[in-house]
Amino acid sequence: MRSEGEFDEFFTARGPALRRLAYLVVGDWHTAEDVTQNALAKLYVAWPRVRPESVEAYARKAVVNEALSLLRRRRDVPVAQVREDAAGAAPPTPSGTDVRAALAALPAQQRAVVALRFLDDQSVAETARVLGISEGTVKSHTSRAIATLRLHVADLVLSEEGR
Amino acid sequence: MTHTDLTQILRDHVAADEPAFGLDPVRVSAAGPGCAAAGGAGRPRSARSPSPR
Numbered sequence: 293m294r295s296e297g298e299f300d301e302f303f304t305a306r307g308p309a310l311r312r313l314a315y316l317v318v319g320d321w322h323t324a325e326d327v328t329q330n331a332l333a334k335l336y337v338a339w340p341r342v343r344p345e346s347v348e349a350y351a352r353k354a355v356v357n358e359a360l361s362l363l364r365r366r367r368d369v370p371v372a373q374v375r376e377d378a379a380g381a382a383p384p385t386p387s388g389t390d391v392r393a394a395l396a397a398l399p400a401q402q403r404a405v406v407a408l409r410f411l412d413d414q415s416v417a418e419t420a421r422v423l424g425i426s427e428g429t430v431k432s433h434t435s436r437a438i439a440t441l442r443l444h445v446a447d448l449v450l451s452e453e454g455r
Numbered sequence: 456m457t458h459t460d461l462t463q464i465l466r467d468h469v470a471a472d473e474p475a476f477g478l479d480p481v482r483v484s485a486a487g488p489g490c491a492a493a494g495g496a497g498r499p500r501s502a503r504s505p506s507p508r
Contacts, residue, residue, distance in 0.1 A: 296480075303480040311476065312469045321474050329483050336484040391468040410462045411469065438461070445464065 299339050302347060303332060309412075310355045316407035317359040319396060327362060331355040352412065353422045356404050363400045394444030398437050401425075405433040406441070 307328065314331075315324035331354035335342070342350050395403055401423065408419040409430070416434075420427045 299484075300480045303478075303483070307478055308476045311478075312473070315469060315473075316465065321472070325477060329478055332478070332480075332483045336480075391464060395468075406461075406465070411465045413462065441461065 294340055294342075294344070296339075299336060302351075306348070306351060307332065310351055313352065313407050313412055314355050314359050316395065316411055317356065317400065317404050318363060319392070323362065324359075327358045328355060331358045334358075349418070349422065352408070352414075356408065356422055360400055360404060390444050394441045397440055397444070402433045402437040402440075405430055406437045409434060 310331065311321075311324050311328040314327040315321055318324050318327060331351065334354050335347070335351050338350065395406070398406065404423060405419055408414045408422055409416070414422070416427050416430050420430045423430070
């Protein structure tokens with residue numbers, strides 16, 4: 293049986309990265325911390341029976357599922373508001389705000405795909421496994437998400453150059 | 456926009472306002488819903504203090 297010491301080691305080593313993954317999906321650090329806590333608590337319960345080579349994938353899946361489940365329960369992501377803010381012609385926005393707006397403009401599952409593939413550098417196949425969707429769906433989500441992000445990032449470049 | 460570009464943009468975005476990591480394994484294992492589902496006992500090691508760190 294695997295020890296609690298191993299869980300503590302995993303927690304310390306991977307907790308911050310898992311919280312970053314959650315943050316990219318849910319959009320704020322406070323919620324990301326709650327999501328990570330719940331996911332790691334589930335991992336703790338399952339710890340004795342999770343194979344060492346599967347722990348990373350288990351934790352990643354728990355975090356993403358927890359984040360998407362929370363967003364489904366809330367259904368209050370102010371995407372329309374964020375889009376209006378991002379499209380506003382008035383003062384140029386800082387880059388952080390543009391990236392945040394671009395991410396908020398994506399449907400939650402597309403954000404999860406982006407977070408897994410680009411922040412966590414996971415393959416299409418692994419991303420599909422974590423989300424329980426087909427590789428084709430991962431590819432189409434990726435393509436759509438990049439098209440949306442490119443719009444916002446292009447705006448950012450123009451506004452930066454225009455200053 | 457290449458894969459690397461987007462990866463760097465996202466990492467910069469996350470790093471820009473990332474707060475200190477506020478979780479620790481004792482709190483998580485004692486307070487999480489998974490433990491409640493498993494009987495609510497929390498962390499089964501009594502030697503650990505339940506006081507917050």
